[in-house]
Amino acid sequence: MERTKTNIIEATASICQHCYECVRKCPVKAIKITDSELEVVGDRCIACGACVVACTQKAFRSRDNIGEIKELMAKKDVVAVTAPEIDAVFSGTSRSQLRAALMELGFYAVEDMVIAEEMVAMAYSELLSRDTDRPVIRSTCPSIVAFVEKYKPEMVRNLAPIASPMIVQGRLVKLLYGDVAVVFIGPCIAKQSEIERDPGDAVDQVLTFDRLVNMFKEVDIDPGNYQVEDDDRPVVGRVFSTPGGFPVNILENSSEKDRLMISR
Numbered sequence: 001m002e003r004t005k006t007n008i009i010e011a012t013a014s015i016c017q018h019c020y021e022c023v024r025k026c027p028v029k030a031i032k033i034t035d036s037e038l039e040v041v042g043d044r045c046i047a048c049g050a051c052v053v054a055c056t057q058k059a060f061r062s063r064d065n066i067g068e069i070k071e072l073m074a075k076k077d078v079v080a081v082t083a084p085e086i087d088a089v090f091s092g093t094s095r096s097q098l099r100a101a102l103m104e105l106g107f108y109a110v111e112d113m114v115i116a117e118e119m120v121a122m123a124y125s126e127l128l129s130r131d132t133d134r135p136v137i138r139s140t141c142p143s144i145v146a147f148v149e150k151y152k153p154e155m156v157r158n159l160a161p162i163a164s165p166m167i168v169q170g171r172l173v174k175l176l177y178g179d180v181a182v183v184f185i186g187p188c189i190a191k192q193s194e195i196e197r198d199p200g201d202a203v204d205q206v207l208t209f210d211r212l213v214n215m216f217k218e219v220d221i222d223p224g225n226y227q228v229e230d231d232d233r234p235v236v237g238r239v240f241s242t243p244g245g246f247p248v249n250i251l252e253n254s255s256e257k258d259r260l261m262i263s264r
Helices: 021-025 050-054 066-075 095-105 114-128 142-151 153-158 165-177 191-197 209-218
Strands: 009-011 031-033 038-040 060-062 078-082 109-111 181-186 205-208
Touching: 009 038, 009 050, 021 031, 021 050, 050 060, 066 078, 066 181, 066 205, 066 209, 078 095, 078 165, 095 109, 095 209, 109 165, 114 165, 142 153, 142 191, 165 181, 165 191, 181 191, 181 209, 191 205, 205 209
Parallel strands: 078 109, 078 181, 181 205
Antiparallel strands: 009 060, 031 038
Protein backbone atom coordinates (compact mmCIF):
# COMPACT_ATOMS: atom_id res chain seq x y z
CA MET A 1 0.00 0.00 0.00
CA GLU A 2 1.33 3.43 -0.93
CA ARG A 3 1.87 5.92 1.86
CA THR A 4 0.08 9.25 2.05
CA LYS A 5 1.61 11.54 -0.55
CA THR A 6 2.91 14.92 0.58
CA ASN A 7 4.27 17.96 -1.18
CA ILE A 8 7.99 17.25 -1.25
CA ILE A 9 8.78 20.88 -2.04
CA GLU A 10 7.26 23.64 0.07
CA ALA A 11 6.97 27.33 -0.84
CA THR A 12 6.99 30.47 1.34
CA ALA A 13 4.95 33.21 -0.31
CA SER A 14 6.06 35.97 2.05
CA ILE A 15 9.61 36.07 0.67
CA CYS A 16 8.72 35.70 -3.00
CA GLN A 17 9.87 38.70 -5.11
CA HIS A 18 7.75 37.73 -8.13
CA CYS A 19 10.73 37.41 -10.43
CA TYR A 20 9.16 34.30 -12.00
CA GLU A 21 12.54 32.59 -12.35
CA CYS A 22 11.04 29.47 -10.76
CA VAL A 23 8.25 29.46 -13.33
CA ARG A 24 10.76 29.69 -16.16
CA LYS A 25 12.92 26.89 -14.76
CA CYS A 26 10.18 24.44 -13.76
CA PRO A 27 10.08 21.79 -16.51
CA VAL A 28 6.45 20.86 -15.82
CA LYS A 29 4.93 24.25 -14.95
CA ALA A 30 4.08 23.22 -11.41
CA ILE A 31 4.54 26.70 -9.88
CA LYS A 32 1.50 28.87 -9.22
CA ILE A 33 2.06 32.57 -8.44
CA THR A 34 -0.52 35.25 -7.68
CA ASP A 35 -0.27 38.57 -5.85
CA SER A 36 -0.53 36.82 -2.49
CA GLU A 37 0.14 33.19 -3.25
CA LEU A 38 3.11 30.99 -4.13
CA GLU A 39 2.32 27.34 -4.52
CA VAL A 40 3.91 24.14 -5.76
CA VAL A 41 1.07 22.22 -7.39
CA GLY A 42 1.59 18.72 -6.05
CA ASP A 43 -0.28 16.91 -8.81
CA ARG A 44 2.04 18.44 -11.41
CA CYS A 45 5.33 18.48 -9.45
CA ILE A 46 7.96 15.82 -10.17
CA ALA A 47 10.17 16.87 -7.21
CA CYS A 48 13.15 17.66 -9.43
CA GLY A 49 14.19 20.63 -7.29
CA ALA A 50 14.67 23.06 -10.19
CA CYS A 51 12.70 25.72 -8.32
CA VAL A 52 14.82 25.27 -5.18
CA VAL A 53 17.97 25.94 -7.20
CA ALA A 54 16.48 28.77 -9.28
CA CYS A 55 15.08 30.89 -6.44
CA THR A 56 17.64 33.41 -5.17
CA GLN A 57 15.30 34.35 -2.29
CA LYS A 58 15.17 30.75 -1.03
CA ALA A 59 11.38 30.71 -1.16
CA PHE A 60 11.40 26.99 -1.93
CA ARG A 61 12.76 24.15 0.16
CA SER A 62 12.27 20.46 0.55
CA ARG A 63 9.90 19.36 3.28
CA ASP A 64 11.63 19.27 6.66
CA ASN A 65 11.25 15.76 8.08
CA ILE A 66 13.95 15.87 10.78
CA GLY A 67 11.28 15.70 13.49
CA GLU A 68 9.82 12.56 11.93
CA ILE A 69 13.27 10.96 11.77
CA LYS A 70 13.90 11.74 15.44
CA GLU A 71 10.55 10.20 16.37
CA LEU A 72 11.43 7.10 14.36
CA MET A 73 14.81 6.80 16.12
CA ALA A 74 13.09 7.05 19.50
CA LYS A 75 10.80 4.12 18.67
CA LYS A 76 13.14 1.52 17.14
CA ASP A 77 16.61 0.77 15.85
CA VAL A 78 17.32 2.76 12.68
CA VAL A 79 19.95 1.84 10.09
CA ALA A 80 21.40 4.66 8.00
CA VAL A 81 22.06 3.87 4.34
CA THR A 82 24.41 6.44 2.82
CA ALA A 83 24.68 7.45 -0.82
CA PRO A 84 28.24 7.39 -2.24
CA GLU A 85 28.20 11.19 -2.68
CA ILE A 86 28.56 11.52 1.08
CA ASP A 87 32.34 11.28 0.57
CA ALA A 88 32.25 14.57 -1.35
CA VAL A 89 30.02 16.34 1.17
CA PHE A 90 32.32 15.40 4.04
CA SER A 91 35.57 15.61 2.10
CA GLY A 92 38.57 14.82 4.26
CA THR A 93 36.53 12.72 6.67
CA SER A 94 36.97 8.96 6.52
CA ARG A 95 34.09 6.51 6.26
CA SER A 96 34.92 5.18 9.73
CA GLN A 97 34.67 8.70 11.17
CA LEU A 98 31.35 9.31 9.42
CA ARG A 99 30.04 6.01 10.71
CA ALA A 100 31.08 6.89 14.26
CA ALA A 101 29.43 10.31 13.99
CA LEU A 102 26.19 8.83 12.67
CA MET A 103 26.18 6.26 15.46
CA GLU A 104 26.68 9.06 17.98
CA LEU A 105 23.73 10.83 16.39
CA GLY A 106 21.59 7.83 17.28
CA PHE A 107 21.68 5.41 14.34
CA TYR A 108 21.93 1.72 15.19
CA ALA A 109 24.18 0.93 12.23
CA VAL A 110 25.46 2.51 9.02
CA GLU A 111 25.60 0.91 5.57
CA ASP A 112 26.47 2.09 2.07
CA MET A 113 24.94 0.92 -1.22
CA VAL A 114 27.74 -1.12 -2.80
CA ILE A 115 25.80 -4.37 -2.92
CA ALA A 116 22.60 -2.77 -4.19
CA GLU A 117 24.47 -0.89 -6.89
CA GLU A 118 26.04 -4.13 -8.10
CA MET A 119 22.68 -5.90 -8.08
CA VAL A 120 21.01 -3.11 -10.06
CA ALA A 121 23.90 -2.89 -12.53
CA MET A 122 23.64 -6.63 -13.15
CA ALA A 123 19.89 -6.37 -13.63
CA TYR A 124 20.30 -3.64 -16.25
CA SER A 125 23.01 -5.62 -17.99
CA GLU A 126 20.71 -8.62 -18.21
CA LEU A 127 17.76 -6.48 -19.33
CA LEU A 128 19.72 -4.79 -22.11
CA SER A 129 21.16 -8.09 -23.32
CA ARG A 130 17.74 -9.28 -24.40
CA ASP A 131 16.69 -9.00 -28.01
CA THR A 132 14.20 -6.17 -28.01
CA ASP A 133 13.42 -3.19 -30.21
CA ARG A 134 11.87 -1.30 -27.33
CA PRO A 135 13.96 1.58 -25.94
CA VAL A 136 14.57 1.35 -22.19
CA ILE A 137 14.34 4.34 -19.84
CA ARG A 138 16.28 3.93 -16.62
CA SER A 139 13.98 3.99 -13.60
CA THR A 140 16.67 4.96 -11.09
CA CYS A 141 15.65 8.64 -10.94
CA PRO A 142 12.25 9.22 -9.27
CA SER A 143 11.81 12.56 -11.06
CA ILE A 144 12.20 10.88 -14.45
CA VAL A 145 9.75 8.15 -13.44
CA ALA A 146 7.24 10.77 -12.24
CA PHE A 147 7.66 12.79 -15.45
CA VAL A 148 6.99 9.75 -17.62
CA GLU A 149 4.00 8.63 -15.59
CA LYS A 150 2.41 12.08 -15.43
CA TYR A 151 3.27 13.56 -18.81
CA LYS A 152 4.28 10.70 -21.11
CA PRO A 153 2.02 7.81 -20.10
CA GLU A 154 2.48 6.20 -23.50
CA MET A 155 6.13 5.63 -22.52
CA VAL A 156 5.49 3.96 -19.16
CA ARG A 157 6.08 0.59 -20.83
CA ASN A 158 9.62 1.77 -21.61
CA LEU A 159 10.54 2.29 -17.96
CA ALA A 160 12.92 -0.41 -16.76
CA PRO A 161 11.15 -2.76 -14.32
CA ILE A 162 14.09 -2.41 -11.95
CA ALA A 163 14.14 -0.77 -8.52
CA SER A 164 16.67 1.88 -7.59
CA PRO A 165 19.77 1.04 -5.51
CA MET A 166 18.19 2.87 -2.56
CA ILE A 167 15.14 0.59 -2.54
CA VAL A 168 17.20 -2.57 -3.11
CA GLN A 169 19.61 -1.70 -0.29
CA GLY A 170 16.67 -0.96 2.01
CA ARG A 171 15.24 -4.40 1.27
CA LEU A 172 18.61 -6.01 1.91
CA VAL A 173 19.10 -4.22 5.23
CA LYS A 174 15.66 -5.20 6.52
CA LEU A 175 16.19 -8.77 5.37
CA LEU A 176 19.47 -9.15 7.23
CA TYR A 177 18.91 -6.91 10.28
CA GLY A 178 15.36 -7.90 11.03
CA ASP A 179 12.99 -5.47 12.72
CA VAL A 180 14.70 -2.17 11.98
CA ALA A 181 13.81 1.06 10.21
CA VAL A 182 15.91 2.45 7.34
CA VAL A 183 16.82 6.07 6.67
CA PHE A 184 18.46 6.84 3.35
CA ILE A 185 20.97 9.71 3.44
CA GLY A 186 21.65 11.31 0.08
CA PRO A 187 21.63 14.45 -2.07
CA CYS A 188 18.30 14.08 -3.87
CA ILE A 189 15.05 15.53 -2.54
CA ALA A 190 13.05 13.45 -5.04
CA LYS A 191 13.98 10.29 -3.13
CA GLN A 192 11.30 11.28 -0.60
CA SER A 193 8.66 10.91 -3.31
CA GLU A 194 10.16 7.55 -4.26
CA ILE A 195 9.66 6.04 -0.81
CA GLU A 196 6.07 7.28 -0.74
CA ARG A 197 5.45 5.26 -3.91
CA ASP A 198 7.19 2.10 -2.68
CA PRO A 199 4.54 -0.43 -1.55
CA GLY A 200 7.13 -2.49 0.30
CA ASP A 201 8.30 0.21 2.70
CA ALA A 202 11.95 -0.69 2.08
CA VAL A 203 13.03 2.78 3.24
CA ASP A 204 11.21 4.62 6.01
CA GLN A 205 12.64 8.13 5.66
CA VAL A 206 15.02 10.13 3.46
CA LEU A 207 17.50 12.57 4.96
CA THR A 208 19.21 15.01 2.61
CA PHE A 209 22.84 15.94 3.17
CA ASP A 210 22.03 19.52 4.17
CA ARG A 211 19.60 18.28 6.81
CA LEU A 212 22.20 15.81 8.08
CA VAL A 213 24.67 18.68 8.47
CA ASN A 214 22.01 20.57 10.46
CA MET A 215 21.46 17.56 12.72
CA PHE A 216 25.19 17.32 13.37
CA LYS A 217 25.38 21.03 14.21
CA GLU A 218 22.36 20.83 16.50
CA VAL A 219 24.17 18.45 18.86
CA ASP A 220 27.69 19.78 18.19
CA ILE A 221 28.98 16.71 16.33
CA ASP A 222 32.02 17.08 14.09
CA PRO A 223 32.60 13.83 12.15
CA GLY A 224 36.30 14.65 11.84
CA ASN A 225 36.69 14.30 15.61
CA TYR A 226 35.35 10.73 15.83
CA GLN A 227 37.10 7.39 15.75
CA VAL A 228 35.52 4.05 14.93
CA GLU A 229 35.07 1.34 17.56
CA ASP A 230 34.49 -2.32 16.81
CA ASP A 231 31.10 -3.82 17.70
CA ASP A 232 29.16 -6.98 16.95
CA ARG A 233 26.41 -5.49 14.80
CA PRO A 234 25.99 -7.05 11.33
CA VAL A 235 27.71 -5.18 8.53
CA VAL A 236 26.33 -5.21 4.99
CA GLY A 237 28.40 -3.06 2.71
CA ARG A 238 31.91 -2.59 1.50
CA VAL A 239 33.34 -5.64 3.23
CA PHE A 240 31.16 -7.91 1.10
CA SER A 241 31.89 -6.25 -2.23
CA THR A 242 34.73 -7.78 -4.23
CA PRO A 243 36.48 -6.78 -7.48
CA GLY A 244 35.42 -10.09 -9.00
CA GLY A 245 31.72 -9.24 -9.06
CA PHE A 246 28.50 -9.56 -7.12
CA PRO A 247 28.92 -11.33 -3.76
CA VAL A 248 26.16 -13.93 -4.22
CA ASN A 249 27.36 -15.99 -1.27
CA ILE A 250 25.51 -13.60 1.06
CA LEU A 251 22.17 -14.70 -0.33
CA GLU A 252 22.77 -18.35 -1.21
CA ASN A 253 21.46 -19.67 2.09
CA SER A 254 18.63 -17.17 2.59
CA SER A 255 15.15 -18.67 2.74
CA GLU A 256 13.75 -15.20 2.09
CA LYS A 257 15.67 -14.57 -1.13
CA ASP A 258 12.49 -13.79 -3.03
CA ARG A 259 11.95 -10.71 -0.91
CA LEU A 260 15.26 -9.29 -2.05
CA MET A 261 14.28 -8.60 -5.64
CA ILE A 262 15.33 -5.79 -7.90
CA SER A 263 11.90 -5.41 -9.50
CA ARG A 264 9.95 -2.19 -9.16
